[in-house]
Amino acid sequence: MASMKKLVTPFEVLKAPHNLALVAFWLVAVIGYWYLSTTGQKHLLPSPQSVLRGLGEEYQEGLVPHIFSSLSLCGQATFWALLVSLPLAYLSTLPLFMPVIQGISKFRYLPLTGITFYLATSPLISSGRAMQVGVLVIFMSVYFVTSLLSVIADIPQEEFDHARSLKMSRWEVLWHVIVRGRIDYAIDILRQNLAIVWMMLVTVESIVMSAGGLGTIIKNADRYANHGRIFAAQLVILLIGILLDYLLSELRYSFPYVNRGSKN
Amino acid sequence: MKHSYKTEGTVLLVENVSVTIGNKTIIENINMEEHNTLRDGHAQGQMIAVVGRSGRGKSTLFKTITGLRKPSTGRILIPSNEINKPIEVQEGTVGFVDQKYTLFRHLTIYNQLKLAARKGGIPDGEIHGRVMDLLNKWGLEKAKDQYPCHCSGGQRQRAAIMSQLLSSGYFLVLDEPFSGLDVGNVEDVKSMLRLVNTSHELSTIIFSTHDIELAVELADKIYVLGFASPSKQVGTVVASFDLKALGLAWQPYSQSHTELAKDIKTAILGS
Ligand SMILES: Nc1ncnc2c1ncn2[C@@H]1O[C@H](COP(=O)(O)OP(=O)(O)O)[C@@H](O)[C@H]1O
Numbered sequence: 001m002a003s004m005k006k007l008v009t010p011f012e013v014l015k016a017p018h019n020l021a022l023v024a025f026w027l028v029a030v031i032g033y034w035y036l037s038t039t040g041q042k043h044l045l046p047s048p049q050s051v052l053r054g055l056g057e058e059y060q061e062g063l064v065p066h067i068f069s070s071l072s073l074c075g076q077a078t079f080w081a082l083l084v085s086l087p088l089a090y091l092s093t094l095p096l097f098m099p100v101i102q103g104i105s106k107f108r109y110l111p112l113t114g115i116t117f118y119l120a121t122s123p124l125i126s127s128g129r130a131m132q133v134g135v136l137v138i139f140m141s142v143y144f145v146t147s148l149l150s151v152i153a154d155i156p157q158e159e160f161d162h163a164r165s166l167k168m169s170r171w172e173v174l175w176h177v178i179v180r181g182r183i184d185y186a187i188d189i190l191r192q193n194l195a196i197v198w199m200m201l202v203t204v205e206s207i208v209m210s211a212g213g214l215g216t217i218i219k220n221a222d223r224y225a226n227h228g229r230i231f232a233a234q235l236v237i238l239l240i241g242i243l244l245d246y247l248l249s250e251l252r253y254s255f256p257y258v259n260r261g262s263k264n
Numbered sequence: 265m266k267h268s269y270k271t272e273g274t275v276l277l278v279e280n281v282s283v284t285i286g287n288k289t290i291i292e293n294i295n296m297e298e299h300n301t302l303r304d305g306h307a308q309g310q311m312i313a314v315v316g317r318s319g320r321g322k323s324t325l326f327k328t329i330t331g332l333r334k335p336s337t338g339r340i341l342i343p344s345n346e347i348n349k350p351i352e353v354q355e356g357t358v359g360f361v362d363q364k365y366t367l368f369r370h371l372t373i374y375n376q377l378k379l380a381a382r383k384g385g386i387p388d389g390e391i392h393g394r395v396m397d398l399l400n401k402w403g404l405e406k407a408k409d410q411y412p413c414h415c416s417g418g419q420r421q422r423a424a425i426m427s428q429l430l431s432s433g434y435f436l437v438l439d440e441p442f443s444g445l446d447v448g449n450v451e452d453v454k455s456m457l458r459l460v461n462t463s464h465e466l467s468t469i470i471f472s473t474h475d476i477e478l479a480v481e482l483a484d485k486i487y488v489l490g491f492a493s494p495s496k497q498v499g500t501v502v503a504s505f506d507l508k509a510l511g512l513a514w515q516p517y518s519q520s521h522t523e524l525a526k527d528i529k530t531a532i533l534g535s
């Protein structure tokens with residue numbers, strides 16, 4: 001009884017096994033509700049059975065290659081976006097480049113669709129894949145640059161002063177305090193922005209379908225108004241997104257000076 | 265017994281220094297002159313305390329003395345390798361330990377010190393030995409492979425002081441090194457500062473503190489920073505006390521020390 005009361009007490013902390021049980025309880029509750037709420041004739045969500053059936057069909061039609069196609073697109077776009085935005089953010093410490101880089105950061109208010117249509121019809125870009133990468137790199141970069149600028153702005157003056165007091169040149173200060181000293185922050189920015197990027201990726205894939213990927217799967221399912229298949233594809237995309245998020249957060253915590261659950 | 269001493273040569277000259285940030289003047293008209301103290305049979309450095317209420321510009325003055333901030337007027341001179349050829353201070357020539365004992369977050373204690381030693385121009389072959397020596401002497405050898413985030417405040421502070429000693433030699437400025445420490449740590453830092461101070465003839469330590477008794481106990485010169493008048497909120501030196509001339513330096517704490525502390529507090533409260 002006392003432990004039941006804990007469940008509804010603000011700021012109460014549970015023991016680890018109790019937490020696990022709680023997660024299991026909610027999982028069962030959600031799936032159970034899903035099952036029950038989809039037994040009638042008319043329902044908002046597709047039933048679990050039809051989602052499973054959809055998943056099976058999608059698997060037959062090459063879900064796995066599509067997943068790898070999306071992952072490869074994500075990887076390529078991330079690679080190029082980092083290659084562009086990390087140096088840009090670091091160079092923002094040079095007065096010469098500051099205005100340019102702040103300008104780039106403003107481009108995040110540019111609509112995605114317009115750029116995509118523009119690049120799709122541009123004579124300079126031949127393949128669908130190159131176009132997809134292009135769109136994603138532009139968008140990832142503007143978000144990365146924005147977040148990196150705010151990380152740099154948040155570095156306490158004492159860290160710069162400490163480096164300077166050790167007779168470091170300005171370039172060494174940049175290297176030690178910003179580049180090496182904040183690499184785990186850069187990874188965390190990547191992780192946070194991945195959610196937006198992952199969503200954009202699926203959109204871009206469904207606009208330019210020639211190159212395959214998870215976006216194509218959703219688009220195909222949508223064409224036949226097959227809710228089970230749409231739902232199955234969504235679940236797959238969600239789970240892969242969560243997995244990527246987890247991997248990046250593990251990468252961040254793999255630095256020995258990063259403590260779990262605290263910012264420092 | 266009053267210890268006899270002589271002074272010779274200037275170790276620090278702060279001449280008419282002011283700092284204006286934006287259009288706000290933070291400190292002005294700061295003048296300080298410190299000489300090398302000579303005592304027979306002692307390697308005796310200088311220990312200077314700066315006291316005053318919050319916001320009077322102690323930290324700003326310290327950043328200027330360490331070359332981290334350019335003075336708006338005036339200049340700060342310290343001795344160079346050549347006799348009678350003082351130089352203007354530059355970043356790094358004077359060590360600085362800020363109130364938060366900032367270190368590089370991505371380096372272990374050992375690597376911080378190695379980097380500092382390299383920047384201090386210690387030959388590559390001697391770096392490891394010098395660093396290990398210091399680590400042992402200051403009881404940090406066990407923590408040498410830890411990152412700052414896994415060190416206690418006391419350990420970080422010692423590491424920060426050691427970094428500065430390795431890179432800048434024996435001229436050290438510490439901003440409030442005693443604030444937020446427990447009784448044991450205060451004793452540790454006191455003995456550390458004394459150790460640095462007596463290890464080299466030219467060693468000069470400047471620190472700020474809100475603990476006036478501690479300042480009187482440790483320092484041989486005390487400056488009080490305050491506002492010149494209530495209507496003019498700009499920090500300047502409102503009083504200074506030479507404990508050497510008063511016969512209170514290098515002495516066990518006595519009734520005369522207590523009385524001096526009282527005078528200093530009066531000076532602080534009036535400014
Ligand atoms: N970078 C800065 N920009 C503007 N004002 C500053 C800056 N640094 C310090 N000040 C101001 O200067 C005054 C003195 O600050 P500080 O030197 O930190 O005093 P203290 O160390 O004696 O408490 C304060 O009013 C503070 O707000």
Ligand SMILES: [Mg+2]
Pocket residue numbers: 322323324439
């Ligand atoms: Mg201060």
